Amino acid sequence: MSTLVIRGGRAWDGLADASIETNIAIDGDRIEACGTDLGGGRSLDISGCTVIPGLIEGHAHLCFDATPAWRATFDSDTPGRMLLRMAANSRRMLEAGITTVRDLGAPTPPSIELRDAIATGLLEGPRLLVSGAPITTTGGHCWFMGGECDGELGIRKAVRERVKAGVDWIKVMATGGNMTPRTNTFAPQFTGGELRACIEEAHRLRRRVTAHAHGIEGIRVAVEAGVDGIEHCSFTTPEGYDHDSGLIQRVADAGILVSPTVSIGYRRWPDDGRREQRAAILRDQLARGSRMLMSTDCGIPGVPHEALAQAMDVFAEATAISPVEMLRLATSRSASLLGLKDLGVIVPGAFADLLVVAGDPTAALADLERVRYVIRSGRVVYANPE
């Protein structure tokens, strides 16, 4: 017998072109059946609401506090307080309907501790995939997280250390970044040889590598080295953007995951033409068949952890994709690209990680912010009924 039946509302399965009126039966941590005639179990009445698969955030920093003073907070955190901060931020994401999070940069020990605490039921939170400390050069982007290394031997050792610690993904900083003074956002950090050694070692140990890359030369070096994913992939130059359709096509043809890190921060940019340049690159990436997932880089200044729904609104507006296409990107598509089996869809046998919102986000994305219930592994972990 089902343990919970969600009744009286609409459902969107993560794949279809529209939501339908249906009930969903949950048994334990999985979806048992979908249909209008489901008996047994406790009922959750969601009249006037729509249930969709829980959202997936492809690029988070649980250790950052999303304020302009982020670095002072980071530097003054004790290990214990950092772990608590990461737990609190992950809980905030869960309550926004984000049931899976890939954390692509935090000190390694608390990343592993938190992921495992949630996985074993010690804490309530989203499912976590973690990279631990990003691999970077001496003084390179985000060196303060503890991931500096140099040379082909050094980078191999860095990969081995992370896999030994238990990370899910290898994150490597292929270019500098704006948040780290004295780095160069527009130029490669590692040599092609170093990156190839990193990727070879990670693949030997059955881990995928995703590279932080803004500038075009950093993207090119990462593609040539055979990276599995590119974070940002923004084609940034000191003046704006270098829209290189040839390289965009090459990234798509190589099957490399593109994690665009679009956020509400975009709406605060000055209206000097750069927003449209960035939007044109995103549209081109989609049109050329990029394997795009949804990500926001939450935790960085001005990008709260729970702001994925708003970022989806920004992304949909910039790329002119429909609400349903946007929802697919943040559910079924992100799940399949990240290799998350039985997630991102509502089908019998899938994990019951669900978000219930008032209204219908397949018609109006803004309804994603009207969270009523969040269900994780079949349990109602957040309730905000009207």
Ligand SMILES: [Zn+2]
């Ligand atoms: Zn980031």
